[in-house]
C-alpha cells in the first residue's frame with residue numbers, strides 16, 4: 001500500500017497528486033503509467049484506473065488527473081496520509097532523443113506524461129536542438145499545471161477551442177501553421193498525447209509532411225499488463241514478403257496499448 005503525500009485541485013476538476021512509492025519510482029520512465037485502485041468499498045469499483053506518470057521523484061510519483069467519473073471522484077476526495085494502492089510502472093514510455101528538435105503536442109490531461117520527459121531532456125539537448133510545446137484544450141481552465149512548465153524555461157504555444165487563450169482553434173491547426181514556417185525535410189520529431197481525434201489528425205499531418213511522430217494512446221484498460229486484451233489497438237501488419245520486397249502490402253493485427261504501448265509510431269496504427 002502507498003500513501004498520498006498531497007492531492008491539490010489546480011483548477012476546477014483537475015487534480016495534482018503526489019504518492020509515496022519509492023520502489024515504483026525507481027523503475028519508472030517518462031511516458032509510462034500506473035494502475036490505481038479507486039475502491040471505496042471492498043470490491044467496488046473493481047477495476048483499477050490507468051494514470052500517466054507526471055513526475056518521478058526519489059520518494060514516489062506525481063500524477064495529474066481530470067475528474068471524469070466515479071473512480072477519479074473517489075480519489076479526488078482523498079487527502080495527505082490516506083493509503084492508496086498503486087501498481088506499475090507499466091508500458092513502454094517515450095524514447096529520449098537529445099539529438100533532434102522535439103515538438104510536444106498535448107491535449108488537456110494528455111500533458112501529464114510530458115512533464116517528466118521535459119525534466120529529463122531539457123538540460124541534455126544537443127547544441128542547436130530544442131523542445132517546443134503546443135497545448136490544446138476546449139477552454140483555458142482545461143489547461144492545468146501550466147505554471148509548472150516555467151521551471152524548465154518552456155513557454156508553450158496554446159490553442160483553445162473557445163478562444164479564451166492563445167490561438168483560437170485546434171492545437172493541430174496551430175502545429176500545422178507553425179510547421180509551414182519551419183524547414184521542411186529536417187523537421188522535428190513529433191510526440192503527442194491527448195484525445196483520439198487529435199492524435200489521428202497529427203498522424204495524418206506527419207505523413208503529409210514526412211515527419212516522424214509517436215503518440216501515446218488512451219484506451220480503456222482493465223489489467224494494465226497484457227492479460228485482459230481490453231486495450232487492443234489495430235496496427236498494420238506488414239508480411240515478411242512485403243518487407244523483403246519493400247512493398248507496403250499489409251493486413252491488420254492487434255497490439256496491446258498497455259504492454260506494446262501506450263507509445264506507438266503513428267504510422268503503425270490503423271486509424
Ligand SMILES: Cc1cc2nc3c(=O)[nH]c(=O)nc-3n(C[C@H](O)[C@H](O)[C@H](O)COP(=O)(O)OP(=O)(O)OC[C@H]3O[C@@H](n4cnc5c(N)ncnc54)[C@H](O)[C@@H]3O)c2cc1C
Nearest residue numbers: 049050051052064065066068069070071072109112218219
Ligand atoms: C495509459 C493511460 C494513461 C492515462 N493517463 C491519464 C492522466 O495522466 N490523467 C488523466 O486525467 N487521465 C488519464 N487517463 C485516462 C483515465 O484513465 C480515465 O479518465 C479514468 O480511468 C476515468 O476513470 P473514472 O472512474 O473517473 O471514469 P469512469 O466512470 O470509468 O468513466 C466515466 C466516463 O469516462 C470515459 N472514460 C473512462 N476512461 C477512459 C479512457 N481511458 N479513455 C477515454 N474515456 C474514458 C468513460 O467512457 C465514461 O464515459 C489515462 C488513460 C490511459 C489508458
Ligand code: FES
Nearest residue numbers: 224226228229258
Ligand atoms: S489492459 Fe489488459 S491487456 Fe491491456
